[in-house]
Structures are given as C-alpha cells and as structure tokens.
Amino acid sequence: MALNNFEISKTLTDSDITKTKVELPVIIVEHMEPVMMNGEHSVDLMAFDRWNQQWLLRYYTRPNNVRQTAFTAGWRQLVAANGVLPxxxxxxxxxxxxxxMQYMIQVKRRTRTSEGEIVDVEVIKTVHGGPMIYF
Structure with missing residues (x-):
C-alpha cells in the first residue's frame, strides 16, 4: 500500500507547551495507521525542519481503537529548544x-511587522540558545 503525502496543523495550547506531549488532530490516524504502526501503539520517527535539523519524535496512538494521538518523547525538547509558545x-x-519518505515539522507564529502588517513567521531553529524567526 502506498503512503500518501499529508499535512496537518494545530494551534498549540498552554497544555501542549507545558506537558510532555502534544495531542494531534484525529485526522492523522488515517495517514499513520495501519501501515506505519504494524499493530503497535507507538512509533519513533525522525522529522526535519526547514534547515534539515532532525527532531526524534514518538508518535503514539491510544490502544483499543480510541482515536487519541500525540507526539510524546521528543516533544518537550523541541518546545524548549525553539521557544514554542501557546x-x-x-x-x-x-x-x-x-x-x-520524509516527515517535516514546522512551528509558525502570527506577528506584526514594524509596518503593522500581520504575517506568519517560522520559529523552529535555534542559534546560540535562542529562537531564530524567519518569514
């Protein structure tokens, strides 16, 4: 069975930032199961940001067909390293x-330019301990 390209997005909440996991939209289940999961409830995968930095994440889905999915292991490291905010x-x-097959991860933030224009900027990437923000 061929795997399809997909993209999901989610606006992050306070609990997504402070907990050890981020719950994902249920729609991801149809893209990750059953081909990726092979009967297991979690799988480690490597996701790349736009600078080709690797982020090891564990994708987890709750047993017994309950449609709850999350990134668990690796999520807190990504949040802390990149200054991700609610x-x-x-x-x-x-x-x-x-x-x-390649997984990509981005975090974007809505901000205002010095001219007052509202733009979305990407926040993933650290340099010297602080987040870089790119358009």
Missing part, C-alpha cells in the same frame, strides 16, 4: 519522493 501553529507533514 498560540503558535504546529504543522506536521509527510512527503514521499521516489520511495523515500
């Missing part, structure tokens, strides 16, 4: 090109 938008996607 209200930021998490974007997680999968692309498959010529047989190679």
């Amino acid at each position: 209200g930021d938008e998490l974007i997680f996607s999968r692309r498959q090109d010529v047989g190679e």
Whole structure:
C-alpha cells in the first residue's frame, strides 16, 4: 500500500507547551495507521525542519481503537529548544519522493511587522540558545 503525502496543523495550547506531549488532530490516524504502526501503539520517527535539523519524535496512538494521538518523547525538547509558545501553529507533514519518505515539522507564529502588517513567521531553529524567526 502506498503512503500518501499529508499535512496537518494545530494551534498549540498552554497544555501542549507545558506537558510532555502534544495531542494531534484525529485526522492523522488515517495517514499513520495501519501501515506505519504494524499493530503497535507507538512509533519513533525522525522529522526535519526547514534547515534539515532532525527532531526524534514518538508518535503514539491510544490502544483499543480510541482515536487519541500525540507526539510524546521528543516533544518537550523541541518546545524548549525553539521557544514554542501557546498560540503558535504546529504543522506536521509527510512527503514521499521516489520511495523515500520524509516527515517535516514546522512551528509558525502570527506577528506584526514594524509596518503593522500581520504575517506568519517560522520559529523552529535555534542559534546560540535562542529562537531564530524567519518569514
């Protein structure tokens, strides 16, 4: 069975930032199961940001067909390293090109430019301990 490309997004809440996991939109289940899960309730995967930095994340789905999914292990490291805040938008996607599957992760923040224009900026990437923000 071929895996399809997909993209999900979620506006992050206070609990997404402070807990050891981020709950994901249920729609991700149809893209991750059953091919990825092989009957298991979690799988470790490598997600890349736009700078090709790797983030090891554990995707978890609750047993017994309850449709609750989350990133658990690795999530707190990503939040802490990148200054992720409540209200930021998490974007997680999968692309498959010529047989190679790749997961991508982004966090975007809505902000206002010095000219007053509202723009979305990407916040994932640290340099010297602080987040870099790019348009």
